[in-house]
Amino acid sequence: MDGQASAPATSTDPVEDVLGLLRARGGRATPARRLLLAALLQPGHHSAEQIAASVHARAPDVHLTTIYRNLDELERLHVIDRTYVSNSPATYHLASAAHGHLACETCGAILELPDDAFQGLADAAKAIHGFTISPSHFAIPGYCSRCQ
Amino acid sequence: MDGQASAPATSTDPVEDVLGLLRARGGRATPARRLLLAALLQPGHHSAEQIAASVHARAPDVHLTTIYRNLDELERLHVIDRTYVSNSPATYHLASAAHGHLACETCGAILELPDDAFQGLADAAKAIHGFTISPSHFAIPGYCSRCQ
DNA sequence: CTCTATGCAAATCTTTTGCACGAAC
DNA sequence: GTTCGTGCAAAAGATTTGCATAGAG
Numbered sequence: 001m002d003g004q005a006s007a008p009a010t011s012t013d014p015v016e017d018v019l020g021l022l023r024a025r026g027g028r029a030t031p032a033r034r035l036l037l038a039a040l041l042q043p044g045h046h047s048a049e050q051i052a053a054s055v056h057a058r059a060p061d062v063h064l065t066t067i068y069r070n071l072d073e074l075e076r077l078h079v080i081d082r083t084y085v086s087n088s089p090a091t092y093h094l095a096s097a098a099h100g101h102l103a104c105e106t107c108g109a110i111l112e113l114p115d116d117a118f119q120g121l122a123d124a125a126k127a128i129h130g131f132t133i134s135p136s137h138f139a140i141p142g143y144c145s146r147c148q
Numbered sequence: 149m150d151g152q153a154s155a156p157a158t159s160t161d162p163v164e165d166v167l168g169l170l171r172a173r174g175g176r177a178t179p180a181r182r183l184l185l186a187a188l189l190q191p192g193h194h195s196a197e198q199i200a201a202s203v204h205a206r207a208p209d210v211h212l213t214t215i216y217r218n219l220d221e222l223e224r225l226h227v228i229d230r231t232y233v234s235n236s237p238a239t240y241h242l243a244s245a246a247h248g249h250l251a252c253e254t255c256g257a258i259l260e261l262p263d264d265a266f267q268g269l270a271d272a273a274k275a276i277h278g279f280t281i282s283p284s285h286f287a288i289p290g291y292c293s294r295c296q
Numbered sequence: 297c298t299c300t301a302t303g304c305a306a307a308t309c310t311t312t313t314g315c316a317c318g319a320a321c
Numbered sequence: 322g323t324t325c326g327t328g329c330a331a332a333a334g335a336t337t338t339g340c341a342t343a344g345a346g
Contacts, residue, residue, distance in 0.1 A: 028320050028325060063328050068311060086232045086286070089310060102279045111277045113269075120268030121261075121288070129259045130293030131250045138234070140269070141285045145278030176300060176345050211303050216336060237335060
């Protein structure tokens, strides 16, 4: 039903799509940002260091500082989510894949949990404290099936 | 009904009680540990720095390193729980007061949640991944009633 | 005396910040 | 040309580690 001939409303390239968001905010399209977005587009969870490595593969001169600054900005634009894993480095992933995370304290594996698994918790937090949780911004520590 | 004359099975002083645990493991009772435990005995959540300040009030020579090492060991003995709050300093509290935590991303307030609020989440993690969560080892970010 | 705990210093790791230059619009 | 993004260096904060000494048992 859909054809490649008739272009979608936004864009044909998700990278350019996000760059459009940046430009709408007065931001600019730079090579570093294209590479960063390309790295984030790969499914899974990425640490800042991992993303840097991916960017460096094509542009060795891009500084880690730049990675962090762009990650911050993309988070502000709700393009990506930053997930904290105990005191380990944070991981980032596209916001469109919003979900909760489980992090094994032993082997470090990161598992995903559907958002509705947090419903009861969200309800309790709201009912007891009027608190709204951010399910995709943290990882729940524990032990995976192989490590417990 | 209880008298100070007839000592309970464990001890009359919670500090000495824990020291007993330490000694049972070949550990030793030091002034630094007594002060550390005294600080932890106060209700609420404490950061390492906060605990250090409390200890320093009586023993200025106790080094931050010692605080961290003892905190680690007490965690290993399950005397205390360490709770991670995003990328902020971890907080510690007695394990007997096990509960979940909510941390406001705006004002930094830490609220407590009864353990059974995590039941649905725990069940889902177990059912989907065979994963066992540690409800008291992390704080869930979000927005409190005053900040959202 | 033997083994553990401590003090001290320095390293580690992740993330942030200040400043001057170069690029995007 | 003006503003924003970047590279570089250095700071920042929290926590860890190595080593020699002091203290508990």
